[in-house]
Amino acid sequence: MDLRHIDYIRVIAELGKLSAAATRLGVAQPTLSKILSRVEDEFGTKLFNRSPHGVTPTPFGSAFLERSAVMERELRDLHAVSDLLASGDRGQVRIGAEQSWLFSYFPTILSRLYLKRPGLVVTVESGTTQDLSRLLADGKLDVCCQTFDDPPISVFSYEVLYKDSVAIVGRRGHPLSIESDLPAILSSDWIVANPEGSNTGYSWLVQIAHQNGLPPPRIAVRTQEYHLILKILRTTNLLAAMPYSIARASAKELSLIRLTSPPRERSTGLMWRPDRPTTPAMKIFMEVTREVNSEYHASENGVTAPVI
Template identity: 35%
Template sequence: MEWRIMETRHLRYALALAEHGHFGRAARALGIAQPPLSKQIADLEREVGVRLFDRTRQGVLPTGAGEAFLVRARQALEEMTAAAVDADRAARGETGRLRLGFIASALLEPLPDVLGRFGRERPDVRLELHEMASGRSTAALIAGELDVAVTLGPPRGAGAEHLVSVPVGHAHLTAVVGSAHPYAGQASVSVDQLRRQPLIVAAGEDEPAIATGLRTLLGEDAAALDGATVARDVHTIIGLAACEVGVGLGPSRMLSAPRPGVRFCEVTPRTALPDLVLSFADRNRSPVLGAFLDTVRRNCPDVGAALDRRSGHA
């Protein structure tokens, strides 16, 4: 059967006529005159090829064919309404998915607050979260396999010039020790003190810059660094410090993860560490990504202006 003129209004008119059982009342409910309604129903019946309504002195009643047609018409209108709602929600970033790559220390800050708020405001967005070394998440971002990444330091390598990147976290070197350690009662420890202690440091794929900075800070002949216990990430550093293995060295973000049995100390002189950097592809116009960046702006006010400048929205 070839459909030529059936439109949404035909379905609405048929349903209104069935509900009111009278052309005049149905026309008033629809906000149109009765003659156009009669003509549209007649056009619809010609299109379908069967009589949908019986016109009687008692009113207008659906035929058996009409009843069957109305069931489908109602479903079609409901689906069209739902489709419009779904499209609107997707356009506003309320549905869809967000693929995020991150390094472990970003789970100390700022990700807990950002992801918590985003999840509450966008509960129907599917979050795909991947803990990844910075180099791997940068490559995945460039390849279109991630929507956003949080890395240690800015992305590097071929294709990084097509990414928008802004710092979302600053840190300096901090020490963590067990509560029974001699340094536990000190507000700070010096580099000379660190040279005389067994150390715990992270040495994953993201740590070369930190390791280089530590060697510069402690000196090329620092035996403590050569014999340091190697941890996978900051969470392991804190855990090993609690076990009295030595003095853990990591980013000041560790201060947001207090636990029984450890104490934190400033390292003097203060040593800046690479920033946490949030990056996304400049060509990515996903509404979900836009909604996520809005959450970052609201949760990290000092990031907003830089983000707008780098993404060309200022």
Template identity: 30%
Template structure:
């Protein structure tokens, strides 16, 4: 199978249109249609179906799209590594980071890594499990530092580092701020603020309430930024959950912990990477630094 055919397939899938894809590829629509038909003939299945909005992937097309996207990313990374070796550069490292990692744990580690590997270009991308894991699988990230509370997959290697538990926070003006200790029924009455796309975290919160015979809480406000979340909670209207390691930052924002009678969410934190990836020297050095993390001292890092 030719790489040109896969490239044509990917662009059509991403644009959902032969017309738009042909413009991107700088070829005629008949030529692009012919390429797609040739690919479908080689595979013996239909990859697209025509719908009013354009081109939609079939179930076979969805499978090919996932694997072809990974292949495209891996090829791009291979070219980049070859160019770095040819030019005598140390390479790049793309790291996905959950909130506690992004804010509290990774900044000093990245700084130390660049002391050890001054030629390395590092990208630190924030997110949550539900956004970072797909980006890792697709080859858009080299490694992710997150809660490992997601299903095991054969193509991903997980390395556990420490346990974390989540706590509730609110503004001192919140009605629950004066309570010595609260239960599920009491906190269920108030609106919540959460990180957008954090479906795992929201599901764990729903499970907590379900275990106490209650419906999921009202999610009134979503945001993509942990700093925005803290400022939103500062308004006094919402409850939110954060890893305990982020309490110092919450305190600096003027928020306080709401004491619960029982844990709301406990999990393991660590890093994960693709089993197929060839570990570069910067990546190995970064992993070694991660092994020395002491989450008990993370309060000194915010």
């Protein structure tokens, strides 16, 4: 079976009509019908039930479609092995990144990566720690930039690049930035990202509240989008707990709210699957990420901030 036929069959299933699938694929309908019949003959069973209204997958057709997605991922990995023999100037890399990375480091990382390897195709997916770990395990990502669970998931390889603490922030001139105490902070309304996660600023606040016999902070707004969080903070008295890297990048717009409890630190860095090939595209991305990260944290100590 020609590997292109997998894509043909998936398009037929998606559109439910041979005529529509032939149009999208740019082939004649009789040709597409012959290809489908040839594949069905090869397996000795039908992939689709035909009717005047179109086609629907048979039980075997559904199983074929499910397994074809795995076949395509394995095929991409074979191409990755081939890339190991190349110079790294071409190829693709699929990156997962938490919002904190997208907001702080990624514009510089991707700009510099493009200047060094303009032939690379880069795909970026965003999500929570749990989302990205799942996509990495499924083979849909090559490498992730994220906060690690403590301890990190054992099936992955990881490299800690820095420790990012959790900062409590409010708008410029927020009353609690001038004078605050723990009950006043915890009784405020909050805008939070991923409150259900185990490795988040909100879970840290809940823990502090419990230790001091106080009720957990009330969530007024939930969102994963840090750009939205920052816009809401600027115009309200809501508070947010966010990575210090984001708070630092937004220092002109926000005020830090001081807590007597020590700030929570989180290990952050690169994570990948050790059983998959590390392609030249992955290697150059990881090198650039290390460079930019090192420069950002050197700038915290008075060194010039990173440039593209």
